[in-house]
Amino acid sequence: xxxxxxxxxxxxxxxxxxxxxxxxxxxxxxxxxxxxxxxxxxxxxxxxxxxxxxxxxxxxxxxxxxxxxxxxxxxxxxxxxxxxxxxxxxxxxxx
Amino acid sequence: xxxxxxxxxxxxxxxxxxxxxxxxxxxxxxxxxxxxxxxxxxxxxxxxxxxxxxxxxxxxxxxxxxxxxxxxxxxxxxxxxxxxxxxxxxxxxxxxxxxxxxxxxxxxxxxxxxxxxxxxxxxxxxxxxxxxxxxxxxxxxxxxxxxxxxxxxxxxxxxxxxxxxxxxxxxxxxxxxxxxxxxxxxxxxxxxxxxxxxxxxxxxxxxxxxxxxxxxxxxxxxxxxxxxxxxxxxxxxxxxxxxxxxxxxxxxxxxxxxxxxxxxxxxxxxxxxxxxxxxxxxxxxxxxxxxxxxxxxxxxxxxxxxxxxxxxxxxxxxxxxxxxxxxxxxxxxxxxxxxxxxxxxxxxxxxxxxxxxxxxxxxxxxxxxxxxxxxxxxxxxxxxxxxxxxxxxxxxxxxxxxxxxxxxxxxxxxxxxxxxxxxxxxxxxxxxxxxxxxxxxxxxxxxxxxxxxxxxxxxxxxxxxxxxxxxxxxxxxxxxxxxxxxxxxxxxxxxx
Numbered sequence: 001x002x003x004x005x006x007x008x009x010x011x012x013x014x015x016x017x018x019x020x021x022x023x024x025x026x027x028x029x030x031x032x033x034x035x036x037x038x039x040x041x042x043x044x045x046x047x048x049x050x051x052x053x054x055x056x057x058x059x060x061x062x063x064x065x066x067x068x069x070x071x072x073x074x075x076x077x078x079x080x081x082x083x084x085x086x087x088x089x090x091x092x093x094x095x
Numbered sequence: 096x097x098x099x100x101x102x103x104x105x106x107x108x109x110x111x112x113x114x115x116x117x118x119x120x121x122x123x124x125x126x127x128x129x130x131x132x133x134x135x136x137x138x139x140x141x142x143x144x145x146x147x148x149x150x151x152x153x154x155x156x157x158x159x160x161x162x163x164x165x166x167x168x169x170x171x172x173x174x175x176x177x178x179x180x181x182x183x184x185x186x187x188x189x190x191x192x193x194x195x196x197x198x199x200x201x202x203x204x205x206x207x208x209x210x211x212x213x214x215x216x217x218x219x220x221x222x223x224x225x226x227x228x229x230x231x232x233x234x235x236x237x238x239x240x241x242x243x244x245x246x247x248x249x250x251x252x253x254x255x256x257x258x259x260x261x262x263x264x265x266x267x268x269x270x271x272x273x274x275x276x277x278x279x280x281x282x283x284x285x286x287x288x289x290x291x292x293x294x295x296x297x298x299x300x301x302x303x304x305x306x307x308x309x310x311x312x313x314x315x316x317x318x319x320x321x322x323x324x325x326x327x328x329x330x331x332x333x334x335x336x337x338x339x340x341x342x343x344x345x346x347x348x349x350x351x352x353x354x355x356x357x358x359x360x361x362x363x364x365x366x367x368x369x370x371x372x373x374x375x376x377x378x379x380x381x382x383x384x385x386x387x388x389x390x391x392x393x394x395x396x397x398x399x400x401x402x403x404x405x406x407x408x409x410x411x412x413x414x415x416x417x418x419x420x421x422x423x424x425x426x427x428x429x430x431x432x433x434x435x436x437x438x439x440x441x442x443x444x445x446x447x448x449x450x451x452x453x454x455x456x457x458x459x460x461x462x463x464x465x466x467x468x469x470x471x472x473x474x475x476x477x478x479x480x481x482x483x484x485x486x487x488x489x490x491x492x493x494x495x496x497x498x499x500x501x502x503x504x505x506x507x508x509x510x511x512x513x514x515x516x517x518x519x520x521x522x523x524x525x526x527x528x529x530x531x532x533x534x535x536x537x538x539x540x541x542x543x544x545x546x547x548x549x550x551x552x553x554x555x556x557x558x559x560x561x562x563x564x565x566x567x568x569x570x571x572x573x574x575x576x577x578x579x580x581x582x583x584x585x586x587x588x589x590x591x
Contacts, residue, residue, distance in 0.1 A: 008455070015414060015458040016421075016435075017451055018443030026448075027455055030513055034456060037514060038403040041472050044479070051474030052481055054305045055291040055530025056335055064331035076198040080425035091423050094434045 002032045098586065100125035101261030102578055105170050105318040108264060112159060112169050119155035119169030122264075123148050123213055126171045130215075130262045132586045138237050139247075139257035141176050142184050143216035151213040158211070166325050168211030173263035175254050176217040177224055178309070179298035180204055187300045188220040188232040188250075191420050191427045191445030201298020202330045203267060203309050210325045215263055218253030222447045223417065224274055224302045226250050227519035228509065231449045236506055239282060240579040241545055245503040248278030248519070254312050255282040260582050265313045265322060271302050272405050273498075273523025275310040276535040280498035280548020283537050283577065285565070286312045287319045288523075290555045291530035292337040295330030303412035304335075306405075306527050315575050316536060316566040320344040323558060337556070347559035350567040353387035357551075357564070358491035360395045367521070369501045375539030375547040376497050379568065383495070386567050393487045393494065397479040401525040404480065406517060407460050407473035408528070413450075414457030420445065452513060481529045488554045493564055496522050498535040498548030526552045536565045537574035546574075 008028045012019050019027070074087050083090035100122055103111075111117035127145050134140055148171060155169035174180065177187045179197035181204075186192045200208070208214070221231035229237040229252025237252045239245040240260040247256040251268025255278035258266050268275040270288040279286025287310045294309045301307060311322035323344045330336045359380065364373045384390050422428035422441030429440035446454070460469035487494060500521050509516040526533040531552050538549035549568070553561040569575055 003459075007459075011455050011459050011462065014462060015454050016418075016439045016442055017446070017454060018436075018439040019451070020443075023448075023451070027452060030452060031456055031459065033514060034406060035459070035469075038407055038469065038473075041400060041403050041407075041476055042468065044397075044400065044472075044476060046472060046475035046479070049475040049478050051471055052477040053474060054335065055481075055528070062338065072198055079198060080195055082422060082426070082428035089423050091434050092432060092437055 003028055003035070098125050098128065101129040103264060104314045105167070105264050105321055108170060113164070119152040119159070119213065120149065122169065123152035123171045126215065126261070126263065129260070129582065129586065133240070133260050133582050134262060136238060136243055136585065137240055137256050137260050137262065138235055139218050139253045139260065139262050140173070140216050141186060141188070141219050141234060141253065144183065144214065148213050148215050155211055155213065165211035166321065167207065169213065170211070170264055171213040171215050172207060173215050173218050173254055173257045173266040174204065175220050175251050175266070175268045177220060177269055177300040178204055178267060179300065180214065180217065183217065185217065185300070188222040188234065189446065189450070190233045191441070192425070193427060195425050197298070199298065202295035202332060203326050204298065206325055218251070218257055218266060220253055221250035222450050223300070223413070224250040224269055224271055225413070225449050225453055227273070227277060227516055228504070229253060229278070230506065230510055231447060233447050238506070239503045240581060241283060242503065242543065243581065245505055245545070246281070248281035248499070248503065250274040251312065252278045255279055255284060255286065258282070258284050258312050258314060259579060261578070265311060265318055268310055268312050269299055270308050270310050270527065271306045271409060272527050273520040275312060276523050276533060276548070276550060277499050277519060279312050279535045281503040281546065283546030283574070284312055284314055285316055285319050285534065285536050285575070286310060287323065287534045288527065288532060289323065289327065289558055290337070290532045292335050293532070293556070293558070294326045295333040295336050297330055297332040301416040303409040304416060305412060306409060316562055316569050317345065317348055319534065320348055320562050342559050344559060344562055347563045348566045349563065350570050351387065352383060352564060352567050355388045355493065355564060356391055356491040357383055357388045358391050358393035358487055358494045360393055360398060360494065360496055362395070362398055363496035367500050367518070368497060369541070371541035372497050372499070372501060372547050376549060379538045379549045380495065382571055383564070383568060386571060388564070391491050393491060395483040395487060395525065397476065397483050398525050400476050401480060401528055402517060402521060404473045404476045404528060405520070405524040406456070407469050408477065410453040410457030411460045411470050412457065414454045414461065417450070417454055449513070477528050480525055484529045484531060492553070492560060494552045496550055498522060498550040502541045502543070502545035502547060522550060530555060532556070532558050532561050534561050534565045536569055538572070539574060
């Protein structure tokens with residue numbers, strides 16, 4: 001299953017990854033090889049097989065009691081932000 | 096004369112600390128001296144906190160003097176750098192998280208601290224735990240203490256190399272498809288992946304949430320049981336955390352395997368397995384039979400599809416988990432005029448090649464038009480793989496195979512071929528896909544003196560059975576008592 005250059009660019013856009021020309025060419029080749037390997041799964045008949053979403057072998061954990069707990073202060077929450085002002089994260093305009 | 100304190104097992108060190116023959120300060124200082132002597136060659140650590148470690152050691156000594164006891168009081172340990180540590184840099188081996196200081200401790204870190212352990216620092220890893228050699232670290236590769244020209248395995252390669260070289264008495268890693276067991280095998284130590292849900296994932300930076308598990312790396316099986324006792328248990332902060340009562344895992348450590356049925360899959364010793372590895376595993380099976388176990392041939396018909404299944408499911412989950420790295424709230428930020436451009440450029444510059452490759456693969460497997468063919472198909476095959484194990488465990492108590500098809504390979508040898516690198520995980524993926532517990536223990540050395548690992552897998556929550564068999568095998572052999580020669584020549588040079 002060979003991916004086209006356009007498909008690679010479409011996936012990169014979906015994944016919000018800015019790629020160089022060299023990376024586009026490299027991933028086109030490598031992802032095609034990996035997907036060709038994975039194509040072996042298509043030969044298995046899984047028509048009546050339910051999907052496994054999680055490896056949980058026990059019942060799902062119960063919700064904890066709805067009791068307030070100590071949480072991060074605004075200063076702690078903002079501590080790692082590359083840009084911050086007036087108690088907020090700062091980012092460029094969306095348009 | 097080299098100092099052997101850093102090569103003590105955790106249980107041996109605890110005995111000396113309890114009797115007063117050893118102080119936590121002397122032990123911690125000896126380990127820090129070892130790190131100073133060897134880590135410029137091994138490069139196991141990304142972050143080291145000598146002052147903090149010695150402070151914790153002094154506090155532990157004060158507690159011992161006051162008659163206090165705790166399960167790991169005064170034991171110096173290392174943590175893989177994807178485990179959140181309050182106030183200590185946590186990079187996940189990635190530029191995108193360089194200088195990130197978590198405001199909280201992962202539950203496993205809090206549990207170790209509560210048990211009295213001393214945190215030495217954070218160990219190197221493949222970026223976001225994606226890799227099998229630790230060469231995908233954004234910072235530098237780690238070297239195998241048994242041969243510095245070779246990889247330590249991965250992705251918990253820093254933790255494995257640190258334990259093998261006496262740069263910590265034990266360490267934590269994480270295992271998504273073999274990342275605790277494979278480096279343990281390549282570094283000649285013990286690595287345990289517990290049942291999915293047994294150890295909390297809270298504060299473990301997510302890679303593939305349905306597969307990720309924290310696990311201990313130690314010098315012997317007794318130490319693995321000691322750490323599991325501290326780490327396992329329900330955590331309300333992890334929605335997949337197991338809620339049931341748990342045994343004392345050290346109680347399982349006895350050497351009688353009579354009546355135990357051990358299954359060997361038909362493909363365990365296939366052509367791709369290095370001859371020395373196959374030979375060591377065959378010898379181990381004879382040893383297990385001599386200990387009273389019955390060796391049974393079993394069939395896991397869908398095992399051959401584990402690699403493809405894993406490399407669709409794990410990247411798909413990773414592509415969703417890693418969407419949070421946007422350059423706004425923490426970590427690396429690229430400059431751009433608009434938010435969209437900032438996010439794409441931050442991710443393009445901040446993630447390394449393997450992480451981008453897997454995000455792309457996962458995004459593709461989840462995208463419109465391909466979801467059913469790739470992601471859903473892989474989840475269905477995951478069911479088939481689980482059912483194979485369920486059928487097998489109706490007949491046998493444990494399943495044994497090699498941990499890795501080869502011993503440690505040379506640095507750089509597989510970097511250009513992702514599929515070849517993925518094959519390093521051939522024998523560790525299926526158990527992870529099925530959520531089973533598995534352990535790697537040393538079972539020999541090849542002609543170059545490189546360690547070989549033997550893997551046991553058990554049904555869900557049967558860690559006690561797993562540890563029992565691993566312990567019985569270990570006690571009947573001497574493989575786990577060897578240490579890499581290089582650490583002593585290094586220490587000799589430093590003190591002369």
